[in-house]
Amino acid sequence: MSLVNGNEIFAEARKGHYAVGAFNTNNLEWTRAILGAAQEKNTPVLIQTSMGAAKYMGGYELCLNLVQQTMKSMNITVPVIMHLDHGNYEAAKECIEVGYNSVMFDGHDLPFAENLEKTKEIVKLAHAKGMSVEAEVGSIGGEEDGIIGEGELADVEEAKQIAATGVDYLACGIGNIHGQYPENWKGLNFDRLKELADVISTPLVLHGGSGIPKEQIQKAISMGVAKVNVNTECQMAFAAATRKYIEEGHDQNDIKGYDPRKLLAPGTKAIKDTVESRIEWFGTPAVK
Numbered sequence: 177m178s179l180v181n182g183n184e185i186f187a188e189a190r191k192g193h194y195a196v197g198a199f200n201t202n203n204l205e206w207t208r209a210i211l212g213a214a215q216e217k218n219t220p221v222l223i224q225t226s227m228g229a230a231k232y233m234g235g236y237e238l239c240l241n242l243v244q245q246t247m248k249s250m251n252i253t254v255p256v257i258m259h260l261d262h263g264n265y266e267a268a269k270e271c272i273e274v275g276y277n278s279v280m281f282d283g284h285d286l287p288f289a290e291n292l293e294k295t296k297e298i299v300k301l302a303h304a305k306g307m308s309v310e311a312e313v314g315s316i317g318g319e320e321d322g323i324i325g326e327g328e329l330a331d332v333e334e335a336k337q338i339a340a341t342g343v344d345y346l347a348c349g350i351g352n353i354h355g356q357y358p359e360n361w362k363g364l365n366f367d368r369l370k371e372l373a374d375v376i377s378t379p380l381v382l383h384g385g386s387g388i389p390k391e392q393i394q395k396a397i398s399m400g401v402a403k404v405n406v407n408t409e410c411q412m413a414f415a416a417a418t419r420k421y422i423e424e425g426h427d428q429n430d431i432k433g434y435d436p437r438k439l440l441a442p443g444t445k446a447i448k449d450t451v452e453s454r455i456e457w458f459g460t461p462a463v464k
């Protein structure tokens with residue numbers, strides 16, 4: 177199976193009251209772990225790069241090639257969507273040019289009229305090439321790639337207007353936060369989610385999926401969320417497993433324990449386990 181566009185997968189997910197996970201990659205190990213987990217569970221998956229991760233890895237074209245070649249070498253047969261996470265206008269255009277399957281244009285920090293206009297433009301460019309588009313209304317709390325969001329709730333009227341541009345999925349702020357959740361976090365705002373889902377048939381996206389309790393995620397999915405983004409949780413799992421390996425002295429005491437292929441293996445396995453567990457949470461059905 178080669179890379180596919182997201183639109184049908186997510187429309188089906190919303191109708192079927194399940195979600196498809198979107199996992200951020202940072203390098204070869206991350207890519208192998210995410211693809212391996214999806215193949216193991218026999219489910220579609222979305223692998224995404226933030227602008228920062230793509231810059232770190234050497235650009236969007238390299239990221240796309242990395243995913244394509246890894247799929248080939250691992251004999252991946254499940255549908256995989258290559259997606260740009262939180263792109264600005266230039267990044268979205270570049271990924272459409274390079275050949276991603278799907279892009280998020282995040283114009284939440286622009287004046288609303290400009291967000292709407294630019295979303296329309298990106299939809300036009302992407303749809304001309306059969307690619308999917310995600311847009312964002314109402315900022316998602318926390319920090320991502322230097323953009324700080326306060327976690328405001330998406331305005332229903334604005335969300336309706338953005339949905340009407342023909343975006344394939346829509347990220348709405350409903351009290352969710354990027355990164356780790358603070359002790360005093362109030363939880364997801366299901367009243368606002370219901371108001372949004374009642375008037376918007378576009379599949380909705382839940383960002384900041386790391387650290388939201390399973391019950392809240394599943395409730396949000398039952399109400400119209402069809403894509404859940406997970407990033408921090410994989411980073412924490414990778415860090416904890418790598419720390420354990422080093423603290424247990426494997427890098428110094430085992431034969432060639434310092435070999436990066438050995439050193440990075442526990443962390444890679446931890447990412448794969450995290451992705452598999454989230455696929456189960458999201459209820460993504462196996463590919464027939």
Ligand SMILES: [Zn+2]
Pocket residue numbers: 262316320354383384405
């Ligand atoms: Zn996000």
